Amino acid sequence: MEKQEYTEKQIRMARYAKALGNPARVAIIDFLARQETCFFGEIHEQLPIAKATASQHLSELKEAGLIQGEIMPPKVKYCINKENWMEAKALFGEFFGQCVCKNRLCCG
Amino acid sequence: MEKQEYTEKQIRMARYAKALGNPARVAIIDFLARQETCFFGEIHEQLPIAKATASQHLSELKEAGLIQGEIMPPKVKYCINKENWMEAKALFGEFFGQCVCKNRLCCG
DNA sequence: AAATCTATTCGTAAAATTACGAACAAATCA
DNA sequence: TGATTTGTTCGTAATTTTACGAATAGATTT
Numbered sequence: 001m002e003k004q005e006y007t008e009k010q011i012r013m014a015r016y017a018k019a020l021g022n023p024a025r026v027a028i029i030d031f032l033a034r035q036e037t038c039f040f041g042e043i044h045e046q047l048p049i050a051k052a053t054a055s056q057h058l059s060e061l062k063e064a065g066l067i068q069g070e071i072m073p074p075k076v077k078y079c080i081n082k083e084n085w086m087e088a089k090a091l092f093g094e095f096f097g098q099c100v101c102k103n104r105l106c107c108g
Numbered sequence: 109m110e111k112q113e114y115t116e117k118q119i120r121m122a123r124y125a126k127a128l129g130n131p132a133r134v135a136i137i138d139f140l141a142r143q144e145t146c147f148f149g150e151i152h153e154q155l156p157i158a159k160a161t162a163s164q165h166l167s168e169l170k171e172a173g174l175i176q177g178e179i180m181p182p183k184v185k186y187c188i189n190k191e192n193w194m195e196a197k198a199l200f201g202e203f204f205g206q207c208v209c210k211n212r213l214c215c216g
Numbered sequence: 217a218a219a220t221c222t223a224t225t226c227g228t229a230a231a232a233t234t235a236c237g238a239a240c241a242a243a244t245c246a
Numbered sequence: 247t248g249a250t251t252t253g254t255t256c257g258t259a260a261t262t263t264t265a266c267g268a269a270t271a272g273a274t275t276t
Contacts, residue, residue, distance in 0.1 A: 152223090183221090184222075184223060
């Protein structure tokens with residue numbers, strides 16, 4: 001087998017991982033996960049970045065599927081996208097579960 | 109609390125996530141995890157990218173701490189960095205464990 | 217010593233990421 | 247209606263990422 005393309009799982013894993021590949025986005029998820037309300041303003045308050053940048057990060061998380069937003073004029077409520085969150089959790093679980101290092105030929 | 113900086117955990121999470129934020133790097137880890145040998149050439153064979161690019165991705169994974177390399181002239185053997193792998197596994201486990209969506213105020 | 221094998225590094229280019237302030241849009245308040 | 251609040255979008259700049267072929271380096275083979 002050579003030069004094979006990536007599997008769908010690998011692509012989705014990478015997609016979720018990439019979305020989590022920034023401290024601001026991790027912090028956003030941590031915050032939403034703790035459930036201390038979900039309004040943009042409060043999320044932004046937690047972050048050491050400008051409003052525009054926070055909005056941008058939220059967009060990326062939304063695009064990756066990890067969160068979802070709901071407009072509640074004049075505010076916007078964000079929350080974890082449960083379905084995709086569960087998928088990501090499963091993917092990462094499987095990924096880290098496939099550990100290694102049992103085989104003496106490598107690792108150790 | 110406002111404009112607080114990120115926690116060390118968030119920064120390390122983001123670091124590991126970023127390293128996994130590319131299908132080639134996920135594929136590399138999957139391959140190493142399956143333990144089907146660890147030489148550069150064989151890793152490269154699995155990937156639909158140039159040698160130089162594969163080497164670059166391996167560097168990034170190494171820099172992030174997820175893998176380690178050992179020179180065995182004229183080859184190079186790569187493997188999972190067990191210690192950091194366990195840390196990453198724990199971080200992601202905790203991260204996805206802190207789920208949410210129990211609170212009706214948000215999510216659902 | 218010359219050729220070969222293995223993998224990294226170099227140089228480069230295109231695209232994506234990150235960040236910001238300013239401008240803007242939508243809804244509410246005065 | 248005009249001012250205010252809330253959050254997104256725009257325009258922009260600096261940096262990083264991704265990818266490649268070519269050049270290079272280290273070791274072995276011929």
